[in-house]
Amino acid sequence: DQQVKQNSPSLSVQEGRISILNCDYTNSMFDYFLWYKKYPAEGPTFLISISSIKDKNEDGRFTVFLNKSAKHLSLHIVPSQPGDSAVYFCAASGENSGGSNYKLTFGKGTLLTVNP
Amino acid sequence: DGGITQSPKYLFRKEGQNVTLSCEQNLNHDAMYWYRQDPGQGLRLIYYSQIVNDFQKGDIAEGYSVSREKKESFPLTVTSAQKNPTAFYLCASSFRSTEAFFGQGTRLTVV
Numbered sequence: 009d010q011q012v013k014q015n016s017p018s019l020s021v022q023e024g025r026i027s028i029l030n031c032d033y034t035n036s037m038f039d040y041f042l043w044y045k046k047y048p049a050e051g052p053t054f055l056i057s058i059s060s061i062k063d064k065n066e067d068g069r070f071t072v073f074l075n076k077s078a079k080h081l082s083l084h085i086v087p088s089q090p091g092d093s094a095v096y097f098c099a100a101s102g103e104n105s106g107g108s109n110y111k112l113t114f115g116k117g118t119l120l121t122v123n124p
Numbered sequence: 125d126g127g128i129t130q131s132p133k134y135l136f137r138k139e140g141q142n143v144t145l146s147c148e149q150n151l152n153h154d155a156m157y158w159y160r161q162d163p164g165q166g167l168r169l170i171y172y173s174q175i176v177n178d179f180q181k182g183d184i185a186e187g188y189s190v191s192r193e194k195k196e197s198f199p200l201t202v203t204s205a206q207k208n209p210t211a212f213y214l215c216a217s218s219f220r221s222t223e224a225f226f227g228q229g230t231r232l233t234v235v
Contacts, residue, residue, distance in 0.1 A: 049229065051130075051227050051229050053226070054224070057223055097167065113169070115166055
């Protein structure tokens, strides 16, 4: 049973426009969410995270929004650049749940293509 | 430079053989992880370790074994019991359960 879902396998946008990548989760114990970017044959690199006590976190061109009631988060990239073309993974953990849950659960990823 | 080093980058194994993938980190992170990536499957957790001499099974631990004798090292052995070992293996580490940092991966191919 997938606890973190990225329902769009791919997304294509024009350079300069906004990219919106979506992620849904089912486990209500998740309270820390992360986005990673991955190029082929390389390890993922951390982009941005958000704790469940917030609904928005911004870092330069990247903004993550969290809607806890809908168990939904999204990553906005604006403006999109050709170098942003990669697979983006959403991940979740229960860091602040009081337990010792160190596990990061990943979605299947969304391939973003930014066209010049 | 601080980071996570996986070796080798490419590994070929004959059927029936065990093989060990290396993962070393000098970030002084407590937790270390092994993930497997298959096409269309995202990253699936094999094993993780929160402290030295302790580790837990992830979602797909069958056919794999690990050890954590040192804080810096978390080697993964792919045993002959793993029926479909060809995949891209990723090691990661984190300070507690904050953002994990990944190595560059090992591509294992069974020949």
